[in-house]
Amino acid sequence: MTRTTMNWRHVANGAGLVVILVIAGLVAHSTPSIAEKQAPIAVRGELGEPVAGRNILATVDAVRVARSVEASNGWAGGTAGVWVVVDVSVEARVDGLDPTLGYARLRVGETTFSASTRPGDGSIAERGMTVGIAWTGPLMFELPLDVVSSPAAANAELQLALDSDPRVDSLLVIPVDLRALDVDESIETDRPVWGAR
Amino acid sequence: MLYDRLPTKWLITGISAVLLGLSAVLGGLDDVAPTPIPRVEAGQPFAGERLTVTAERAALIDGFPEQGVMPADGNRLLVVVATVENTSNDPLRLATLTGDADTMLPVDVDFAAESSAPTAVLVFDDGSTVSTVQPGVPVEVAFVWEVAAHELSGGDELRVDLLDRTYQGEATVYFGDRFSDDFVAGYLAFTIDDLGAGSDG
Numbered sequence: 001m002t003r004t005t006m007n008w009r010h011v012a013n014g015a016g017l018v019v020i021l022v023i024a025g026l027v028a029h030s031t032p033s034i035a036e037k038q039a040p041i042a043v044r045g046e047l048g049e050p051v052a053g054r055n056i057l058a059t060v061d062a063v064r065v066a067r068s069v070e071a072s073n074g075w076a077g078g079t080a081g082v083w084v085v086v087d088v089s090v091e092a093r094v095d096g097l098d099p100t101l102g103y104a105r106l107r108v109g110e111t112t113f114s115a116s117t118r119p120g121d122g123s124i125a126e127r128g129m130t131v132g133i134a135w136t137g138p139l140m141f142e143l144p145l146d147v148v149s150s151p152a153a154a155n156a157e158l159q160l161a162l163d164s165d166p167r168v169d170s171l172l173v174i175p176v177d178l179r180a181l182d183v184d185e186s187i188e189t190d191r192p193v194w195g196a197r
Numbered sequence: 198m199l200y201d202r203l204p205t206k207w208l209i210t211g212i213s214a215v216l217l218g219l220s221a222v223l224g225g226l227d228d229v230a231p232t233p234i235p236r237v238e239a240g241q242p243f244a245g246e247r248l249t250v251t252a253e254r255a256a257l258i259d260g261f262p263e264q265g266v267m268p269a270d271g272n273r274l275l276v277v278v279a280t281v282e283n284t285s286n287d288p289l290r291l292a293t294l295t296g297d298a299d300t301m302l303p304v305d306v307d308f309a310a311e312s313s314a315p316t317a318v319l320v321f322d323d324g325s326t327v328s329t330v331q332p333g334v335p336v337e338v339a340f341v342w343e344v345a346a347h348e349l350s351g352g353d354e355l356r357v358d359l360l361d362r363t364y365q366g367e368a369t370v371y372f373g374d375r376f377s378d379d380f381v382a383g384y385l386a387f388t389i390d391d392l393g394a395g396s397d398g
Contacts, residue, residue, distance in 0.1 A: 038372065077323045081334040105288075111332050114288040118325040144333035167372070 040161060040171035053170025055094045056162050057134075060174050061087040063158075065148060066184040069140055071122025072191035077140075082148055082183055084113075084141040086158060086176075087190070090124065091134035099129045102164035103171070106141045108178065109152030112159075115139040124192045129162060137192025145183070153178035237359060237383040245361040245382060247289055248330070252279040252301065255355050255387035259394045261341075264324040266317045268343045272309045275342045275349060277301060277357060277387075278321070282335040291318045291328045291338065301340060304356040304384070309343040317341045351391025359383040 045051025050059045069083045070076045077083075084106060092099045104115035104125055115125035124137040147153060160172040217225075237243045242251045256276045260267040268274055279301070283289045291300065302313055310316060318328045321337040330336055349355070361382035368375040 034367070034369075034372065075323060077320075077325075079322075079334060080336070081331075111286045112288065113331045114329055116331075117327045117329065118320060118323055120325065142331045142334050147333060 038167040040166040040169060042171050042173045045172060045174050047174060047176065051172045051174060052093065053161070053172050055092060055096060055099065056090065056129075056160065056170055056172060057093050058088055058090045058160050058172050058174075060158060060176075061089065061136075063087075063176050063178070063181060064184065064187055065178065065181045066187040068186045069119075070186065070188045071119045071138070071140075072189060073120060073122040075119045075122045077116075077118050079142050081142055081144040083187075084143055084148065084178065085187060085189055086115075086139045086141070087137070088124070088139055088160070089134045089136040090129060090160065092129040092131045092162060095131050096162065099162040100164075101125060101127050101129055101135070101160070101162065103159065103161040103166045104139050105159045106143070106176070107157045107159060108143070108147050108150070111147065113141045113143055116142050118142075121192070122189065127192070130194075133195045135192055135194055136190075138189040140189075148178050148181075148183070151179075154180070234358075234381055235383045237385050239385060239387065243359055243383050244284070245359070246363055246376075247283065247285040249282045249284055250279050250301070250359060251281075252277055252357065252359075252385050252387075254278050254390060255303075255357065256390040256392050257344075257349060257351060258392045261319065261324070264317075264319055264326060266319065266326065266341060269309065271346055272343050273346050273349075274316070275303060275306065275344050275355075275389075277303070277340045278337065279340065280335050280337045281330055283330040283332045286332055288329045288331050291330060300360055301385075302358045302360055303342060304358055306342070306344060306355070307348055309345055313342075315340045316343045349389055351389055353389045355387045355389050357385045357387065359385065 041053075043051055043053045047060050047063070050057060064085045066083050066085065068076065068078060069085060090101055101124055106113045115123065117123070117125050119140055122138070123140050124135045125139055127135055129135065154177050156176045156178045158174040158176050161170060237252070239253055240251060242249050254277075256278070258274050258276055260274060266274070281291065300315065317326050319326055319339045319341060320328050321339060328336065328338055358381045360379045362376040362379050365375045365377055
């Protein structure tokens with residue numbers, strides 16, 4: 001009799017251990033990684049509509065693709081790839097520490113491209129932002145031609161955030177179908193303007 | 198028995214001595230030739246961890262006034278022209294800070310600046326000075342260092358080391374990727390061209 005009780009106790013101990021190990025495994029596998037804990041908070045929007053995050057408000061007006069671009073400041077940059085030009089209107093929503101449009105990226109599949117600073121004043125990349133008064137102007141992205149025509153380009157995403165590090169803050173995500181766009185030979189971009197839409 | 202009276206320390210020391218002795222007998226104390234650093238020819242692509250660099254030539258020039266890159270009085274600019282292609286999945290800023298990798302370093306040159314990082318990296322096409330290279334888009338750039346005018350002259354031989362670092366995984370304390378320290382992955386040998394004022398160069 002005593003012997004049977006002992007055996008049952010052993011079996012229960014073993015089962016208990018297995019249960020604890022399974023729970024520990026589930027916890028270990030479902031714990032968010034550092035990247036997940038600190039991930040930006042994506043705010044999804046559409047082309048042509050205002051998209052509002054905690055600290056940023058933006059409207060993407062148009063997306064164009066061209067082999068060469070002439071900016072309003074006279075800059076005309078060549079590239080081995082193509083230029084994706086995004087006409088956008090961006091403003092800050094809260095008074096931060098000199099906020100800038102520090103994070104403007106185009107994500108195609110696993111690859112991300114940052115808005116070029118080569119055009120200087122001809123683009124609004126890395127420009128200082130003000131609360132309630134939008135900067136309207138182009139962002140130029142330099143991409144390889146085969147990326148623009150790849151299947152992943154149909155589901156490309158434009159990502160905008162204030163400051164260079166978008167973690168644990170709003171990141172505006174606007175889907176863009178780059179594949180549907182024609183590649184122009186050359187385009188001119190508008191002068192960035194402040195306070196107008 | 199002897200075995201029972203032998204102190205453990207002696208045993209450990211004895212075994213270690215035997216192993217070390219064996220290793221020495223089998224060539225453990227021989228000099229090992231260091232792995233030679235490969236020479237990279239001008240125009241030959243060199244694939245680093247995140248950047249493929251094809252260096253073309255090295256030159257001395259008085260300055261790039263239109264780009265606002267002018268040396269102090271008595272100094273000139275040493276320029277290495279190269280095509281770089283970002284082979285990673287993210288935009289990559291070309292190093293203008295000491296310790297940044299994927300760059301090149303002229304050897305035995307006394308730079309005017311305290312840092313050996315380039316004074317500027319200019320994009321050839323438009324002369325812009327801040328150069329982030331986008332994935333898969335090769336760009337021709339000029340790495341620029343400021344040197345005293347007497348430091349180098351046309352016709353001199355110049356060795357330029359190509360630096361690289363290897364990816365080591367996700368960082369734990371800070372955020373982002375973790376890379377090894379820089380190491381010299383290859384070197385180039387140039388004969389310096391003197392472009393003078395460089396109005397046409």
